[in-house]
Amino acid sequence: MSRNAASAQQVLTFKLAGEEYGLGILAVQEIRGWSAVTTIPHAPEWVLGVMDLRGVTVPVIDLRRRFELEPAQFGPATVVIVIRVPSGEQERTLGLVVDAVSEVYDLAASDCHSLPDLGSAAASELVQGLAQREGKTLILLDVARLAMSVVH
Amino acid sequence: MAKDAQPTVDDALAEPRGRVILGASCTIHEGAAIKAHMLEQLARAGPYEIDGSAVERVDAAGVQLIVAFALDCLERGLEYVWKGRSETLEHAIELLSVGALLESPGAAGPPGAQ
Amino acid sequence: MTLDLAQFHETFFEEGFEALGSMETALLKLSAGEPDAELINTIFRVAHSIKGGSATFGFADVAAFTHTLETLLDQLRSGQRHVHSNIVDVLLRSVDVLREMLSSTQRKQPVASAFTAGLHAQLQAIVKSSADGGASAPPVAAAIAVAAGSPAAAGEPAVPGWHIRLIPGPLMMEHGNDPLRMLRELASLGTLVTRVDAGKVPTLAELDPEECVLSWQMELRSDAERAAIDQIFEWAEGECTLSIEPMSPVVSTQAAASNAAPAPAGTATAPAASAAAVTAAAAAAAPDAPVTPAVASRAAAAAKLPSAPEAVRSAASEGGSIRVSIEKIDELLNSVGELVITQSVCSQLAALLEGRQADELRNALVQFERHMRSLQESVMRVRMLPIASIFNRFPRMIRDLGQRLGKKVELKMSGDQTELDKTVLEKIGDPLVHLVRNAVDHGIEMPDQRRAAGKDEQGKISLHAYHKGGNVIVEVSDDGAGLQRDKILAKARERGLVGADEELPDDKILNLIFAPGFSTVEVLSDVSGRGVGMDVVRRNINQIGGHVQLHSTPGKGSTVRIRLPLTLAILDGQLARVGREIYIVPIVSIVETIQIKRDQINSLAGKAELFRLRDEYIPIIRLYELFGIQADNTDLLNGLLMIVEADGKRVGLFVDELLSQQQVVIKSLETNFRQVTALAGATMLGDGRVALILDIPGVIVRYMDQPCRAEPAKEAA
Numbered sequence: 017m018s019r020n021a022a023s024a025q026q027v028l029t030f031k032l033a034g035e036e037y038g039l040g041i042l043a044v045q046e047i048r049g050w051s052a053v054t055t056i057p058h059a060p061e062w063v064l065g066v067m068d069l070r071g072v073t074v075p076v077i078d079l080r081r082r083f084e085l086e087p088a089q090f091g092p093a094t095v096v097i098v099i100r101v102p103s104g105e106q107e108r109t110l111g112l113v114v115d116a117v118s119e120v121y122d123l124a125a126s127d128c129h130s131l132p133d134l135g136s137a138a139a140s141e142l143v144q145g146l147a148q149r150e151g152k153t154l155i156l157l158d159v160a161r162l163a164m165s166v167v168h
Numbered sequence: 169m170a171k172d173a174q175p176t177v178d179d180a181l182a183e184p185r186g187r188v189i190l191g192a193s194c195t196i197h198e199g200a201a202i203k204a205h206m207l208e209q210l211a212r213a214g215p216y217e218i219d220g221s222a223v224e225r226v227d228a229a230g231v232q233l234i235v236a237f238a239l240d241c242l243e244r245g246l247e248y249v250w251k252g253r254s255e256t257l258e259h260a261i262e263l264l265s266v267g268a269l270l271e272s273p274g275a276a277g278p279p280g281a282q
Numbered sequence: 283m284t285l286d287l288a289q290f291h292e293t294f295f296e297e298g299f300e301a302l303g304s305m306e307t308a309l310l311k312l313s314a315g316e317p318d319a320e321l322i323n324t325i326f327r328v329a330h331s332i333k334g335g336s337a338t339f340g341f342a343d344v345a346a347f348t349h350t351l352e353t354l355l356d357q358l359r360s361g362q363r364h365v366h367s368n369i370v371d372v373l374l375r376s377v378d379v380l381r382e383m384l385s386s387t388q389r390k391q392p393v394a395s396a397f398t399a400g401l402h403a404q405l406q407a408i409v410k411s412s413a414d415g416g417a418s419a420p421p422v423a424a425a426i427a428v429a430a431g432s433p434a435a436a437g438e439p440a441v442p443g444w445h446i447r448l449i450p451g452p453l454m455m456e457h458g459n460d461p462l463r464m465l466r467e468l469a470s471l472g473t474l475v476t477r478v479d480a481g482k483v484p485t486l487a488e489l490d491p492e493e494c495v496l497s498w499q500m501e502l503r504s505d506a507e508r509a510a511i512d513q514i515f516e517w518a519e520g521e522c523t524l525s526i527e528p529m530s531p532v533v534s535t536q537a538a539a540s541n542a543a544p545a546p547a548g549t550a551t552a553p554a555a556s557a558a559a560v561t562a563a564a565a566a567a568a569p570d571a572p573v574t575p576a577v578a579s580r581a582a583a584a585a586k587l588p589s590a591p592e593a594v595r596s597a598a599s600e601g602g603s604i605r606v607s608i609e610k611i612d613e614l615l616n617s618v619g620e621l622v623i624t625q626s627v628c629s630q631l632a633a634l635l636e637g638r639q640a641d642e643l644r645n646a647l648v649q650f651e652r653h654m655r656s657l658q659e660s661v662m663r664v665r666m667l668p669i670a671s672i673f674n675r676f677p678r679m680i681r682d683l684g685q686r687l688g689k690k691v692e693l694k695m696s697g698d699q700t701e702l703d704k705t706v707l708e709k710i711g712d713p714l715v716h717l718v719r720n721a722v723d724h725g726i727e728m729p730d731q732r733r734a735a736g737k738d739e740q741g742k743i744s745l746h747a748y749h750k751g752g753n754v755i756v757e758v759s760d761d762g763a764g765l766q767r768d769k770i771l772a773k774a775r776e777r778g779l780v781g782a783d784e785e786l787p788d789d790k791i792l793n794l795i796f797a798p799g800f801s802t803v804e805v806l807s808d809v810s811g812r813g814v815g816m817d818v819v820r821r822n823i824n825q826i827g828g829h830v831q832l833h834s835t836p837g838k839g840s841t842v843r844i845r846l847p848l849t850l851a852i853l854d855g856q857l858a859r860v861g862r863e864i865y866i867v868p869i870v871s872i873v874e875t876i877q878i879k880r881d882q883i884n885s886l887a888g889k890a891e892l893f894r895l896r897d898e899y900i901p902i903i904r905l906y907e908l909f910g911i912q913a914d915n916t917d918l919l920n921g922l923l924m925i926v927e928a929d930g931k932r933v934g935l936f937v938d939e940l941l942s943q944q945q946v947v948i949k950s951l952e953t954n955f956r957q958v959t960a961l962a963g964a965t966m967l968g969d970g971r972v973a974l975i976l977d978i979p980g981v982i983v984r985y986m987d988q989p990c991r992a993e994p995a996k997e998a999a
Contacts, residue, residue, distance in 0.1 A: 200491055207487060227463070228494055232483070232489070232491075232496055236484070237486050239483055240485055260462055263462060263469060264478060269478070
């Protein structure tokens with residue numbers, strides 16, 4: 017998979033520990049408030065548990081912990097972004113807990129930059145690239161890889 | 169069958185004059201009354217309309233009356249059209265295998281009939 | 283045997299038509315000239331499964347045709363013959379012919395036509411020709427001769443049935459004997475094809491509404507006994523003219539054709555000839571019958587009857603079955619799930635209200651909840667069907683196979699009420715048929731061989747379905763010869779699957795029979811065919827997330843164990859609370875639940891805790907420790923011990939509290955997450971929370987694997 021593939025697209029951006037992240041809007045199914053989840057024993061610590069979404073059992077990921085950031089307290093402002101990602105022959109549905117949702121941007125291919133080689137540092141395998149927008153740097157998530165890391 | 173219909177059928181069907189309306193019960197017990205009702209309607213000018221949508225109970229006697237009515241029409245070259253058949257009636261017609269006899273020559277078959 | 287095979291015909295036809303569709307698609311792809319092995323395999327499997335089904339149901343013509351077709355396909359598959367475009371043409375026409383044959387059979391009309399026979403002959407000619415210079419055509423040709431002869435030679439009776447003629451007398455209806463009721467009851471015995479004679483119907487004015495002037499001639503396809511039919515007419519005795527004659531069995535195509543217009547044999551009162559005349563007249567008059575007084579006579583009017591009688595399907599199967607896509611049902615299920623949550627929100631809100639009206643509202647909501655629950659259950663049940671619908675085809679199949687092969691076989695079945703998701707059920711039909719055929723054909727020995735081996739002459743095949751650890755297990759066992767490892771290995775070497783000097787452990791050898799195209803039987807028979815079998819079985823089962831295991835003991839028999847997932851199954855569960863979490867324990871796994879007494883606890887080497895249940899020591903699993911969560915009770919004396927059993931092992935699960943028992947829908951965790959040892963899935967509770975369903979074997983495995991078990995309970999030390 018090409019790392020600088022982020023071409024013209026719309027991204028939804030969200031805040032995570034003071035940084036701004038983005039993910040392709042086509043992957044977003046809905047945005048929900050945080051509600052308690054059922055803990056799954058022996059799951060990675062960044063998997064908070066599962067919730068019921070209209071009859072479907074959906075794992076909920078704490079993105080802060082996924083990126084090995086300082087965990088935050090969940091409150092009324094905490095938001096779950098529900099995404100749908102093709103994975104193999106089927107689609108996976110995941111909930112991502114983020115600090116807050118911010119905006120939707122149109123990104124041109126020229127806005128996007130590939131990530132320098134960081135080795136295995138900073139969970140960079142989950143980052144598709146970077147984008148410049150209104151003087152800010154957006155970190156573009158690779159949702160497919162994120163989904164893969166949840167499934168395996 | 170619809171394709172056999174005569175060109176004037178549509179116009180003629182616009183205002184059916186004789187109307188046979190079958191009640192909820194269409195059995196041997198109501199046989200005489202149904203027969204009288206049918207004969208009364210047949211005495212009026214055609215084309216006719218027959219409505220079996222309200223039928224809840226039916227037996228062979230009831231179906232036989234309908235068959236006789238239909239054959240009368242067929243024999244005399246009179247047009248009639250089914251306004252409806254309840255499921256019960258439809259099932260009885262199917263079981264007794266009289267569906268083909270009840271195909272109105274002047275109209276597209278009733279729902280359910282081929 | 284009073285099984286009504288007819289009820290499975292529809293499924294066979296439905297599946298058959300679908301399969302032909304995929305065969306056609308595959309053939310069309312094949313036209314390009316590139317012989318794609320997988321495509322040919324697909325086509326071959328379709329032909330094979332139609333052959334198998336039609337042989338089972340006694341549709342000899344279809345079976346014979348597909349056998350020839352299959353032989354040709356086998357030649358293509360093995361590379362004996364190349365895929366020429368003219369062969370593809372013939373194959374495509376075979377699809378058409380098969381479609382025609384299936385739909386004729388479905389309408390119970392004679393199958394053979396000039397076209398069918400012509401194509402069949404053509405296929406046979408191709409098969410026999412060695413145009414491609416194929417190395418060894420002879421054995422194949424021999425096989426045809428055997429197969430073409432066998433279905434007819436076996437002289438299997440077609441679905442038996444009755445010719446019935448009913449001419450009501452003048453007083454019959456008046457005395458309360460309604461012909462409609464009689465026909466309805468006849469239809470409930472099987473498939474009823476009825477013809478009416480309306481020739482005696484007078485004009486409406488002349489009609490006596492209480493006298494029945496219609497009469498009927500019927501063909502009842504059913505295995506119902508004469509007595510059952512007599513009973514229907516019991517009350518009308520003496521008030522009608524009645525004849526009931528058994529249908530002559532349809533032995534071959536030719537016989538079927540001449541039987542097409544069955545005349546009621548030897549009836550005293552029935553004017554058979556005139557009835558036939560009416561039908562014949564109908565054929566001539568119907569299409570163009572002018573709507574004029576020209577159709578003057580009643581008889582002629584009655585002749586408007588269709589030449590092919592309307593088939594009145596049995597009331598039982600007609601009872602309202604429609605095909606609905608699974609997606610629609612799932613949508614429905616999800617909507618209901620949402621409704622349940624909304625309803626419980628309403629109940630919670632209503633609990634906060636006060637006053638008389640609030641009481642009424644709460645009462646209404648209790649009703650609402652009850653209705654919701656039954657709605658939810660009904661919707662869930664729509665997807666679930668007992669495995670009996672598949673098991674039921676086996677008694678007849680085994681009897682027929684046994685007869686054909688000269689083997690004595692007894693079939694035992696259990697657990698046929700085990701429910702499975704419809705999609706799963708649909709997928710396991712063919713594999714199970716293959717396995718059962720294999721068991722009869724290859725597993726069970728001939729009676730003299732069994733006697734020589736000191737066994738009962740009659741072989742046993744058992745089909746067993748049960749729930750286990752969140753799965754449904756279906757086992758097909760036989761007490762036959764077992765698999766011969768040396769033969770398998772030799773065959774595998776011959777086929778180049780295993781190197782000449784390569785040695786394999788036993789389990790690997792058994793696994794070889796799952797290799798594509800592998801078969802240990804040298805003689806081709808129309809029973810289990812040519813090695814379509816284990817590879818397809820395994821592939822089909824794997825496709826639905828299942829697992830196939832094979833055990834075999836030489837001389838003792840083989841068992842194939844299929845583990846099927848419950849993608850969406852209902853489970854009877856016991857809700858158990860541990861701290862804030864609620865877990866669901868499958869009730870089938872629970873032995874009993876016990877309040878622990880101090881003297882029943884033993885610790886072992888300070889590592890494990892054991893509970894003494896009568897004469898047995900049972901390991902105690904503290905669920906909160908196993909799952910790393912907080913519990914209310916860490917003192918064994920305060921909580922409850924659920925004794926559960928799996929794989930013959932018993933353990934005690936230590937929980938805080940037992941809650942209600944309820945049926946839950948199992949949702950897979952794998953859909954969006956992954957498989958988790960010790961969990962069979964998740965379900966949604968009434969309050970919208972997700973509760974995890976325990977997989978007891980998994981719990982035990984996880985407990986055993988714990989590198990360092992928890993500290994022994996202090997109170998036990």
